[in-house]
Amino acid sequence: QLLYLTASSQIQAFDKDDRPKTTQPITISVKLQNASGTATFTAIPYIGITAQTPIPLGGTGNDRTLLPSQWVNPDWTTIAITATLGSLTDTVSILE
Numbered sequence: 001q002l003l004y005l006t007a008s009s010q011i012q013a014f015d016k017d018d019r020p021k022t023t024q025p026i027t028i029s030v031k032l033q034n035a036s037g038t039a040t041f042t043a044i045p046y047i048g049i050t051a052q053t054p055i056p057l058g059g060t061g062n063d064r065t066l067l068p069s070q071w072v073n074p075d076w077t078t079i080a081i082t083a084t085l086g087s088l089t090d091t092v093s094i095l096e
Contacts, residue, residue: 002033003088011095012071020068026094030062030083038062039083045076
């Protein structure tokens with residue numbers, strides 16, 4: 001059994017005023033091998049190595065989205081997105 005995450009991008013680009021350069025969402029998808037079901041997602045922003053309050057993701061099922069507008073704190077350096085299904089888990093990081 002295998003669960004792994006893919007992301008349409010792992011970088012959120014910002015302009016000089018700390019505003020996202022794009023309105024395109026980042027799509028995060030769970031891929032399953034020899035397993036079935038819907039994963040649980042957690043998205044935790046970080047400032048350096050310090051975890052912040054989790055944020056919600058859009059979408060349903062095993063495809064979720066992170067909108068540029070959700071990057072509300074310009075001090076966030078990373079948003080770590082983890083998917084879990086039973087004992088299977090994987091994490092992808094979206095970087096500023």
